[in-house]
């Protein structure tokens with residue numbers, strides 16, 4: 001790697017402090033990015049010493065002290081081409097520009113960049129959500145195409161940087177025992193669930209305009225679906241890997257083409273979670289209750305191709321859930337015939353991939369203790385080894401290596417909006433009621449996953 005610069009637009013924001021800088025610190029600690037210059041830019045009237053303090057706190061003691069000492073902060077309006085030119089002029093070597101900005105500001109910053117000649121080797125790193133709907137995503141793609149080639153655009157989905165999610169590839173494609181039975185002949189359903197205890201945590205400004213469908217399902221969970229359903233790529237090089245993911249997402253649409261019947265939406269009311277009293281979502285500061293933003297979404301889709309036709313893929317994500325559950329569960333069909341004389345087998349086989357705790361479990365039935373003809377469910381479990389980097393470290397490694405494998409390609413970002421748009425339309429038309437669930441509960445009673 002040669003000397004290069006990371007420019008963070010939105011340096012004073014939440015993402016930068018909580019995820020991006022700690023991920024960068026972990027990557028730098030491995031010594032893989034020598035000679036990095038770090039420039040922070042935002043509207044706030046900070047100076048470089050305040051920025052260095054933020055960077056040092058996020059990196060942790062003694063990590064990449066040379067990078068911290070050379071870090072610079074430039075007060076910047078990112079929607080101004082002149083301001084952006086000044087920031088780019090401060091870069092050493094090729095620059096990666098990370099847009100840690102609200103989505104609408106990112107779009108305006110990209111427009112402003114079209115007035116500049118970007119130096120050779122510039123990379124653009126964009127956060128989710130990529131656009132706010134399909135039209136916005138394709139308009140943004142058109143602007144980006146005027147700035148740099150597609151392989152230098154990194155649309156971040158940090159779930160693709162999670163080592164457990166990447167483990168899906170090893171599990172499926174480096175073993176003989178699972179892959180042959182992962183198809184409509186053997187699989188009854190696939191659930192991808194990301195229910196979290198976290199409530200709004202002061203992020204109404206962003207979340208109230210997004211909701212669980214756009215914030216989680218349209219981005220992260222469809223990426224996991226793509227890894228679970230894709231055909232085996234010949235290599236994990238970007239072009240091949242992203243083609244195989246795109247094949248899946250192009251085949252994906254709401255189950256039975258009935259977006260109202262195959263979706264649920266709900267929001268949390270006041271409740272208690274981990275001994276903490278939580279206000280209802282509608283009462284949270286900054287929330288406009290009449291907008292009807294959902295804090296929990298469920299969507300059943302079909303991957304309508306030869307391998308998966310007819311298998312429901314059930315996606316769900318909720319906030320303020322008491323029994324937080326983060327996993328993909330592949331449920332097998334029942335055996336075609338259990339011999340008379342064996343009894344007690346009422347659980348289907350299941351393969352569970354946990355995204356926190358990061359573990360794998362295979363549930364199946366064996367002859368139990370005692371009566372040898374009575375079947376009992378058992379579970380084989382294994383822990384996934386932790387990756388050497390947190391997700392944002394992994395994402396940044398791809399950026400610095402000029403490897404877009406783990407980023408979302410432009411056409412795929414548009415496909416993900418296409419999949420959810422009929423559901424958004426059905427919700428807007430009032431065809432799906434907004435259910436309620438108390439914070440700290442396991443979600444609404446009327447669920448598509450039970």
Ligand code: NDP
Pocket residue numbers: 009010011012013014015016018019041042043044076077078079099100101102103105127128129206
């Ligand atoms: P914040 O609102 O916390 O931060 C936004 C940053 O953008 C601030 O530094 C803000 O500075 C700056 N900014 C806004 N307008 C301008 C402008 N015109 N010129 C210069 N700077 C500007 O947002 P987040 O950090 O939470 O989110 C950023 C992006 O990351 C979003 O796309 C979000 O969806 C995504 N994301 C966030 C996650 C999180 O946990 N926070 C998780 C995953 C993705 P100022 O204060 O001066 O306005």
